[in-house]
Amino acid sequence: MIASRRTLLTALGGLGLLAACDRVAPGASTGSLTDLRGRPVKALGEGGKLSIDDGRYLVALSLIHPDPVSLLAAWSGDVNRLSPEMYAAFLAKSPALGGLPKVAQSGKPFDVEAVLAARPTTALVSMDSGPSDAQAAQLEAAGVSVAFIDFFSHPFENQSKSLALLGALIGRSEQAAAFNAFKKARLDAIAAKVAAIPQDRRPTVFLEPHAMNTPDCCSSPGKGNVGDYIAFVGGHNIGADVLDQPSGKLNLEYVIERDPDIYIATGGPHMAKAGGFVVGPGFTADQSLTGLRRVAGRRGISTLKAVREGRTHGLSHQLINSPIDVVAVEIMAKWIHPEIFGDLDPRRTLDEINTRFLAAPYRGDYWADLRSV
Known part of the structure; x- marks a missing residue:
């Protein structure tokens, strides 16, 4: 019930x-x-x-x-x-x-x-x-x-x-x-399904904002910010276990020890100079995947279970921290619980926001999936 x-x-x-x-x-x-x-x-x-x-x-x-x-x-x-x-x-x-x-x-x-x-x-x-x-x-x-x-x-x-x-x-x-x-x-539709997910079926997630923006690893949400998205869709944000503020830094050794089930890197056009994950109307799907492979192939990150088993994803940072982040929530729900949220269509949601609400619509693609590196 x-x-x-x-x-x-x-x-x-x-x-x-x-x-x-x-x-x-x-x-x-x-x-x-x-x-x-x-x-x-x-x-x-x-x-x-x-x-x-x-x-x-x-x-x-x-x-x-x-x-x-x-x-x-x-x-x-x-x-x-x-x-x-x-x-x-x-x-x-x-x-x-x-x-x-x-x-x-x-x-x-x-x-x-x-x-x-x-x-x-x-x-x-x-x-x-x-x-x-x-x-x-x-x-x-x-x-x-x-x-x-x-x-x-x-x-x-x-x-x-x-x-x-x-x-x-x-x-x-x-x-x-x-x-x-x-x-x-x-x-509400997502929350109703998440409420029925037992705690032991909530995958561990490492989300790295602006991955490769600096040489050191690893930026992470803590309690608040994007970490709230992960919790909302039934995931367990490993950053929230050690960071009391909305964002901060994790040691690479900690990330490797936790060996998360899912790895998500955020990026966008601003990551082009750093060679990170680029995505948006100015980039092709191949360019996005090349950047995501480079991010996931770094020392330590490449050894994670999430990368080895093909649960590696890239999300445009421009989709979060604004009201249209409902699209990002739907995307993460599909990534974290594909068996439950396979019917979600984030692309359709973004198209409806573009049509019904936005004065300046979002064009192009804003996320990518990497099956292996």
């Missing part, structure tokens, strides 16, 4: 993943908005503009607005987080993007002066790497509202709330609710 919804949450480790999909930005229905830190935020109003500290917020806005660039006073300029192809698509649709002022991207020191110079109505910032309290107070004293959102650290808990807040900020709540409902239906 399928577990109750509350039981599902317990089965998923108490992450509160499904319940979060039901929530909207606090106060959104009453006209008083609060961000993910519980701070009051003003709606943009007519002619209002945003600054964003992560290019992937442009993707989020494009799900609910036909011309998201028109809403921006400044952006982070982090083309690789979008992919050069997606940047080109946004630029072709809205040439003004090329001339927008730049602000510091999330993960780097916050630049109050750059935001103030751009004169946004609201600074949209990342919850775990945005301005300090003192910097936020400085912006607000100058008349710039500050809204903290999160598509990165705790995606299942915070993404739907963040998109709902964006919708309320720009007067597109109905569109945000439509996408959140679309995504929730797919996540």
Whole structure:
């Protein structure tokens, strides 16, 4: 018998993943908005503009607005987080993007002066790497509202709330609710099946973000971030056993000792110079497989059971840390439990997102499978 919804949450480790999909930005229905830190935020109003500290917020806005660039006073300029192809698509649709002022991207020191110079109505910032309290107070004293959102650290808990807040900020709540409902239906279907999987049937997974970006190994999600995706689809993230933060480093010796059942490398156009996994509309299937073979053939990684037995995969990093990561969730579900999720069609899901929601659609392929090296 399928577990109750509350039981599902317990089965998923108490992450509160499904319940979060039901929530909207606090106060959104009453006209008083609060961000993910519980701070009051003003709606943009007519002619209002945003600054964003992560290019992937442009993707989020494009799900609910036909011309998201028109809403921006400044952006982070982090083309690789979008992919050069997606940047080109946004630029072709809205040439003004090329001339927008730049602000510091999330993960780097916050630049109050750059935001103030751009004169946004609201600074949209990342919850775990945005301005300090003192910097936020400085912006607000100058008349710039500050809204903290999160598509990165705790995606299942915070993404739907963040998109709902964006919708309320720009007067597109109905569109945000439509996408959140679309995504929730797919996540609920996966969760219902995962709840019935015993713990001893949950494969161990090593996911290496930006594999080969640096000579040393091994970057990994910990508790949060992409690690939440692995847990959600019924896998066991080996990084979460030793990393309390959303991301960090594992010793190669630890990875070899754990000998995971499944290995997943993330990459994209930004990995071309490093010789890593490249994928997207600018690359052929052969180029993607060549890069993935190179990643999987490194010292230590090549000895893993996952590589020897052909359970090695590559995923575009551009599919995660934004609301379209439901596609990545479906992909990982098929990789981790192919016997249960063989009926999922991530390509069809992405096509539907392109058709129904995105102002700048995703073209090309964004994942690959390697049977052997």
